[in-house]
Amino acid sequence: MSDLVLHPSVEAFDRLLESEPLLLVDFWATWCTPCKMIAPVIEQLADQYAGKVTVVKVDIDEHASLADRYGIQMIPTVLLFHKGSLVGRQVGMKPAGVYETMIEEELSVR
Amino acid sequence: MIIGAGPAGLSAAVNALTRGKTVRILSGGDPFLKKAERVDNYLGLYHVSGEELMASFLEHVKAMGVEPEIGRVVNILPFGDKFMVNFNSEILQAKTVILALGASSPKPIPGEGKLLGRGVSYCATCDGMLYRGKEAVVYGQSDGAAGEANFLHSIGVKVTYVTARERPAELSPHIPYLRGTIAEILGSKTVTGARVGDRILEAQGVFLLRNSIAPDTLMDGLEMKSGFVVVNSAMETSIPGVFACGDCTGKPLQVSKAVGEGLIAGQQAAKHLDEIQKEEKEYV
Numbered sequence: 001m002s003d004l005v006l007h008p009s010v011e012a013f014d015r016l017l018e019s020e021p022l023l024l025v026d027f028w029a030t031w032c033t034p035c036k037m038i039a040p041v042i043e044q045l046a047d048q049y050a051g052k053v054t055v056v057k058v059d060i061d062e063h064a065s066l067a068d069r070y071g072i073q074m075i076p077t078v079l080l081f082h083k084g085s086l087v088g089r090q091v092g093m094k095p096a097g098v099y100e101t102m103i104e105e106e107l108s109v110r
Numbered sequence: 111m112i113i114g115a116g117p118a119g120l121s122a123a124v125n126a127l128t129r130g131k132t133v134r135i136l137s138g139g140d141p142f143l144k145k146a147e148r149v150d151n152y153l154g155l156y157h158v159s160g161e162e163l164m165a166s167f168l169e170h171v172k173a174m175g176v177e178p179e180i181g182r183v184v185n186i187l188p189f190g191d192k193f194m195v196n197f198n199s200e201i202l203q204a205k206t207v208i209l210a211l212g213a214s215s216p217k218p219i220p221g222e223g224k225l226l227g228r229g230v231s232y233c234a235t236c237d238g239m240l241y242r243g244k245e246a247v248v249y250g251q252s253d254g255a256a257g258e259a260n261f262l263h264s265i266g267v268k269v270t271y272v273t274a275r276e277r278p279a280e281l282s283p284h285i286p287y288l289r290g291t292i293a294e295i296l297g298s299k300t301v302t303g304a305r306v307g308d309r310i311l312e313a314q315g316v317f318l319l320r321n322s323i324a325p326d327t328l329m330d331g332l333e334m335k336s337g338f339v340v341v342n343s344a345m346e347t348s349i350p351g352v353f354a355c356g357d358c359t360g361k362p363l364q365v366s367k368a369v370g371e372g373l374i375a376g377q378q379a380a381k382h383l384d385e386i387q388k389e390e391k392e393y394v
């Protein structure tokens with residue numbers, strides 16, 4: 001497992017949301033098979049974009065309030081935030097390239 | 111890894127096995143051909159029933175030491191040079207994938223595409239927990255659908271079961287059943303209900319449980335044309351390492367074509383494996 005992927009509490013999540021230039025959030029749950037399938041993809045992204053993108057995972061059973069706040073209807077859902085505002089959303093399991101494109105687009109305009 | 115145990119998948123299996131590869135076949139229940147009363151255009155076997163033909167195909171593969179594993183593949187994800195396959199909620203790994211899914215591509219229900227992931231789901235065990243304490247309609251069109259509805263009920267989803275068929279015997283007696291077909295899925299941003307005939311069922315979730323899943327839903331980014339998987343003459347799809355054969359690649363929807371394409375896909379997949387292995391050796 002990558003040490004770079006964080007599992008914040010709601011308070012810590014809100015702090016990261018404010019402080020991080022780019023925050024990638026993977027909404028998942030322990031019972032969700034597609035979430036397990038993208039877990040290595042998310043870890044790879046954390047390594048690949050270390051220093052540029054902060055990567056966190058939110059277990060929707062532990063932190064239902066965050067799932068509600070962002071209207072998560074299907075998991076995995078991966079959101080990308082720039083200083084707290086939502087700039088990207090991928091619903092469902094996607095291959096690595098889709099997340100990379102979403103991140104690269106943001107990095108290119110910053 | 112071969113998905114589908116119809117003529118195409120079984121032919122691919124035979125030809126990958128002849129080349130010394132390890133093969134697994136994952137497939138839903140009875141293939142299409144079993145329904146054919148008589149097949150008159152398969153060379154060498156005049157006046158044979160679909161059922162007999164299918165049984166002899168299956169015997170052939172079994173004699174070579176492989177037995178199809180029954181279940182449903184709901185998604186496939188490439189990762190590096192491998193693939194992760196979600197089969198009955200278990201994650202399997204494969205170096206190549208051969209899609210031999212047949213042609214029963216589902217006709218989408220109005221509202222389905224727009225609301226997919228916003229209340230519409232194809233997999234109860236994947237998304238079920240999101241609807242605990244909420245109302246969901248299960249549209250049962252597959253053999254395992256009643257079981258999935260029971261699962262949803264057991265985790266606290268308020269399920270209504272809709273199907274055009276009779277009430278399935280295994281459906282929990284606590285689940286209300288409605289006979290009919292879903293004409294439309296309602297909702298603008300998220301699902302608010304489903305229309306069955308002139309009845310509106312209010313719901314936050316609609317689970318469409320079919321035997322077949324559109325190939326590009328199974329695998330994100332797979333190039334399709336008019337409902338069929340796009341392949342070249344080597345049966346390669348738009349995703350490297352993924353091959354397709356049989357009815358899922360297009361017309362004519364016939365056994366000989368499925369078997370012929372299965373041969374190419376099986377051999378090409380074997381060749382692909384040899385190439386990966388060579389590269390791996392070169393790295394060492």
Ligand SMILES: Cc1cc2nc3c(=O)[nH]c(=O)nc-3n(C[C@H](O)[C@H](O)[C@H](O)COP(=O)(O)OP(=O)(O)OC[C@H]3O[C@@H](n4cnc5c(N)ncnc54)[C@H](O)[C@@H]3O)c2cc1C
Nearest residue numbers: 114116117118137138143146183211212356357363364365
């Ligand atoms: C009534 C009838 C009569 C016919 N008559 C003739 C004839 O006379 N001559 C002729 O040449 N052809 C005939 N056909 C057509 C022939 O049956 C098909 O062309 C042939 O079966 C195609 O083979 P296939 O392997 O591509 O697909 P199929 O035989 O459809 O097999 C596909 C398999 O994939 C499985 N599958 C699909 N999706 C998934 C998933 N997500 N997870 C797991 N498994 C999955 C299915 O369960 C199925 O077992 C007839 C068909 C019918 C229905």
